[in-house]
Amino acid sequence: MKKLVLFFLILSMVTLKAKAQNDGAIAAGAGIAAVGAIMVSIDNMKEQAELKATEWLLNNKSNLSSFSLKTLDFDGKKAKDMSAVTLITYKIQEFELAEKPKLDGKKFVLFGFTSNGWISDYGVNFSKIRWHLIDQEEWMNMMVAYVKTASSERDDAAIKERLRNGKIVNRGITERSKATIPFYKLEEDMYTVSDYSNMMKLVYNERSLGIYLKETSNLVQIGRGDIIKIHDFFNK
Incomplete structure (x- = not known):
């Protein structure tokens, strides 16, 4: 994301400037202030995005009366992915009202697919986010379809069994570090x-899961770590 890239660029420039100038303390101090401002800006973006996710959920899932919503990943696409789209993920879980409520209800994951121009010099345009809510059953269906796309395995029941007992990594499904369903080596x-x-x-x-959104004609590759986090959240 542009602001995150800008953060590292400024940090590098500050380091070089501090070394080149005699008055390094002043240069470093000014740089730290600039970096701090960018970090605050990113935190504000995350809070705004979480608010929009909550609003979307309230508008589109009216039967949820008590739930927790937390950001799972603010930039969940693969690091090498050069597309204009990014992915924000939220983990959601229902709970029963009590004096000390516990998160023990149904789980969901909310995907927020952004499109080109959602962050600009004028701020964040949340109308460029496409939301998609899934539950544990839908996640399993997606992973089965993905495994069948990435491998020669065609038995849905066998894939589900492997998914419940293992993890999806770049090379396939593994159980105890052993590949049980290897993926094609493309x-x-x-x-x-x-x-x-x-x-x-x-x-x-x-060796990556890509989601192509038909409405916006955008392709985003989900990072392996995010697949594992979602899978662990649903199957914990």
Whole structure:
């Protein structure tokens, strides 16, 4: 994201300037103030995005009367992904009202797919976010479809069993560090695609899960760590 990139650029410039100038303390102090302002700006963006996610949930999931919503990842796409789209994920869980309530109800994950121009010099345009809510069953269905796109395995029941007992990593599904369903070893310019729903296609490329959004014609690759975090959240 542009502001995160700007953060590291400013940090590098400040370090070089502090070394080049005699008055390094002043240069470093000014740089630290600039870096601090950027970090505050990013934190504000995260808080605004979390508020918009909560508002979307209140508007579109009226049967939720008590729930927790926390940011899972503010930039959940693969680091090498150069697309204009990014992915924000939130973990949501219902709970029963009590003096000391416990998060023990149904779980959901809310995807926020951003599109080009959602962050500009004028601020954040939240109308450029497409929201998609899934539960544990839908996540399992997505992962089964993804595994079938990325491997030669076609038995849904066998895939679900492996998914419940293992994890999805770049090379396939593993259980105790042993590959149980290996993925195809494709070159960087090779893709396999499955038409998953009216909203999206699932894409396997460079050992990564890609989601192609039909409405915006955007492709985003989800980072492996985010897949693991979502999978662990649902199957904990």
